[in-house]
Amino acid sequence: MAAAAVLTLAACGDNGASAGGSGDGDSGGDSAEEVNLTFATFSPDQEPAIREILDVFEEQNPGVTVEIQIIPWTDYWSTLQTSTAGGTGPDVAWMLGAKIGQYIDGGVLLPLDDAFEESGLDIEKYPEQLVDLFVDDGTTYALPKDFDTIGLWYNKALFDEAGVAYPTPDWTWDDVITNAQALTKPDGSVYGIGAPMDPQATYYNTIYQAGGEVISEDGTTSGYDSPEAIEGIKFWTDLINVHHVSPTLESFADTESVAQFMSGRLAMLTTGSFYAIRFANDPYSSENFDVTELPGGAQEATIINGIGNVALASTEHPEEAARLAVFLSGEEASRISSETGTVIGSYDGTQQAFVDAFPQFNLQAFLDQAENGVVLPVSRNTDAWASREGEFLTPAWTGEQTVEEAAAGLAGAMNEALAQENQG
Numbered sequence: 001m002a003a004a005a006v007l008t009l010a011a012c013g014d015n016g017a018s019a020g021g022s023g024d025g026d027s028g029g030d031s032a033e034e035v036n037l038t039f040a041t042f043s044p045d046q047e048p049a050i051r052e053i054l055d056v057f058e059e060q061n062p063g064v065t066v067e068i069q070i071i072p073w074t075d076y077w078s079t080l081q082t083s084t085a086g087g088t089g090p091d092v093a094w095m096l097g098a099k100i101g102q103y104i105d106g107g108v109l110l111p112l113d114d115a116f117e118e119s120g121l122d123i124e125k126y127p128e129q130l131v132d133l134f135v136d137d138g139t140t141y142a143l144p145k146d147f148d149t150i151g152l153w154y155n156k157a158l159f160d161e162a163g164v165a166y167p168t169p170d171w172t173w174d175d176v177i178t179n180a181q182a183l184t185k186p187d188g189s190v191y192g193i194g195a196p197m198d199p200q201a202t203y204y205n206t207i208y209q210a211g212g213e214v215i216s217e218d219g220t221t222s223g224y225d226s227p228e229a230i231e232g233i234k235f236w237t238d239l240i241n242v243h244h245v246s247p248t249l250e251s252f253a254d255t256e257s258v259a260q261f262m263s264g265r266l267a268m269l270t271t272g273s274f275y276a277i278r279f280a281n282d283p284y285s286s287e288n289f290d291v292t293e294l295p296g297g298a299q300e301a302t303i304i305n306g307i308g309n310v311a312l313a314s315t316e317h318p319e320e321a322a323r324l325a326v327f328l329s330g331e332e333a334s335r336i337s338s339e340t341g342t343v344i345g346s347y348d349g350t351q352q353a354f355v356d357a358f359p360q361f362n363l364q365a366f367l368d369q370a371e372n373g374v375v376l377p378v379s380r381n382t383d384a385w386a387s388r389e390g391e392f393l394t395p396a397w398t399g400e401q402t403v404e405e406a407a408a409g410l411a412g413a414m415n416e417a418l419a420q421e422n423q424g
Helices: 044-060 073-085 100-105 113-119 128-133 156-162 173-183 203-209 227-241 249-254 257-262 273-280 283-288 318-327 331-339 352-357 364-372 389-398 403-423
Strands: 035-041 064-070 092-096 150-155 268-272 289-293 302-304 307-311 373-375
Touching: 035 044, 035 318, 044 064, 044 273, 044 318, 044 331, 064 318, 092 100, 092 318, 100 307, 113 318, 128 373, 150 156, 150 273, 150 302, 150 364, 156 173, 156 283, 173 227, 173 268, 203 227, 203 302, 227 389, 227 403, 249 257, 249 389, 257 268, 257 273, 268 273, 273 283, 273 352, 283 289, 289 364, 302 364, 307 318, 331 352, 352 364, 364 373, 389 403
Parallel strands: 035 064, 035 092, 302 373
Antiparallel strands: 092 307, 150 268, 150 289
């Protein structure tokens, strides 16, 4: 499995050219029997677009029907693990690069190479580094259906009220601090920015912006105890403990950061392109929110990630399940995902539709910074160390430990996990 890598994203050029082969034609033909498939996902926000995509699939594959199973994020991975182990899992499911190694090792996924070849899709139309997350020893187990980057979302109404100019792409970390101070109200009713302990949305980005890394390129060593990584983490802990421009970690445990942002308590929040549809569907957020590129550190960087679709080996309909998994990541699915503003479709030529979906937001920012994208750090068994980030970093967020102490502890635990992983 790949570690973090700077992304080369041809897809963001979005020249509108069609793929070599539609990849979405009627490959199903007439089914000899009725086939019922279950598709598991963890996002209610994406359900309408998914249903539209599945309607197209069902139309092109007579006799096949697909039921959507939405499992809350907090339960998704434990439910998927338990059900696949018991042979009662869904036929097709969402998968992340940080998780797929365990499922490949468990032998519970179907290879998708044959279904992909039959689809007529062009592998060159996908972001290469995201494709690599789902390929093992030359076998493809998933294809990225989308990609996301992280931007600086902000509340224009709160900026206007405070007389503060809106963020621009040339902002630095210092600009964030200065303006967050001007936006924070002494009574605690409004904070300038949210600093939750969210690796993808917060400190992974600033670690790489500072010139550090979470994991070495060869996947053997933690980067958490480097001066650059410590600097990247400290930016966030200082927002709470030094500058007092963010609610506390305890506050985010009570009410998650996006909910606080949408309620008007936070003037700024760094989070992903995948929240555009939720913000657009909320009247207050749709009217008052906008987004720009992440403020820069020593260098430009944003974490980029994508969801893949896998077919489970326990399915009673392996051919149809594999075909569905590929279709859900294909050109037609990418087009629908982008046109509805749900996510940025992964297939080249579909991204501009995402930008156009909600003109009240500067969604171009997410594409513009993709060239500085760093793929979400992973290893073969990411959970072995990523699951311990909160354990070691929480004392730094609460001010009970220095960032240096917390990072050293995390690096030690992570190195132990990586050593065990690489021995296997």
